[in-house]
Amino acid sequence: MAANMYRVGDYVYFENSSSNPLLIRRIEELNKTANGNVExxxxxxxxxxxxxxxxxxxxDKHARELEEEMENSEMADLPEKQKHQLRHRELFLSRQLESLPATHIRGKCCVTLLNETEALKSYLDREDAFFYSLVYDPQQKTLLADKGEIRIGNKYQADITDLLNEGEEDSRDLMKLEEKVWDPNSSLTEKQIDQFLVVARSVGTFARALDCSSSVRQPSLHMSAAAASRDITLFHAMDMLHANSYDMTRAIAALVPQGGPVLCRDEMEEWSASE
Structure with missing residues (x-):
């Protein structure tokens, strides 16, 4: 029974033609159509x-370069038959989405980002195991690596200053190097701060009710309240407390300026539930 259960995130085979190899897809959403079928x-x-x-x-050029970087001659040592089989285990990820009938699913498989520490032969040893390292754009007809790179140099890394000798004073102006954003020794108690954060979350929930785009992404009150409780809202609330010298009245007024309640939103809210 479990073998026939499919969930969001599963890698599966789809059949679109009896004469072609099975398609390999990752399920992002499972929806029931008006006529009762699952798509x-x-x-x-x-x-x-x-x-x-x-x-x-x-x-192939990217694979050779990767092999040289890894200083791994494993691919060269493989017999021609296994090299051929390995090429058939390589896939290319795309950002393209499509909708297919769930009745066309023909089983599960495993797809992973190529692991540089794993033996290539391990993909052949496992049934229904595939790997990818490049992203294919069907529209632009391009292939790109699916990971970033580490850049080295003064533009990307901070210069580490020499260790001070014993008794030597730091001549730098520390006021220019840092900015105080929170005072744990303020006049407010922990209970008062918690109460203010509850007010900030309530304002955030109301702000989402007024925002059309938010009501589409979070159609329920529960989802809006959860989004309003994210760290970005709490950070903004604490910033307002600090900016207003820990005066609760002024800080609450800052949460709801003349133009309406402040809506704090982070990148996570731009993602769909499956993402």
Whole structure:
């Protein structure tokens, strides 16, 4: 029974034609249509056969460079048959979404980002195991790496100053290096601060009720209240307390200026539930 249960996040096979290999997709959403059928919104993964020969050459070049960086000759030591099999285990992630009938699902598989510490042969040892390291854009016909890079140099890393000798004073102006954003020794008690944070969350919930885009993303009061309780709201509330010298009356007024309640929103609210 468990083998036939599919959830959001599962990697699955889809059949679209008896003459073609099974499609590999990741389930993003499962929705029931008006006629009672279940439809899956999925992320597309592409096989080597689905991309142009130019991009395949680019993918092979990326694989060779990765092998050199890893100083790993494992791929070169593999027999030709296993090399061929391994190429068929490579997929290309895309940002493309499509909707397919759930009745076309033909089982689960496993797809992982290529792990540089894992033996390549391990993908052949596991049934239904695939890997990817590049992202394919079907519209632009491009391949890009699916991870960032570490940049080195003065533009990207801070210069570490020499350790002070014993008895030597720090000649830097510390006031220019840091800014006080919170005073734990203020006149407010912990209970008063907690009460103010509850007020800030309430204002955040009301602000989402007034905002049209928020009401679409969080259609229920429960979801709006949860979004208003995120750290971004609490950080703003504590900033307002500090900026108003821990005067509760002035800080509450700052939460609700003349234009209406302040809406604090972070990046997480821009993501869908499946993301």
């Amino acid at each position: 899956a919104k999925v992320v597309c993964f592409y096989r080597r056969r689905d991309i142009s020969s130019t991009l395949i050459a680019l993918a």
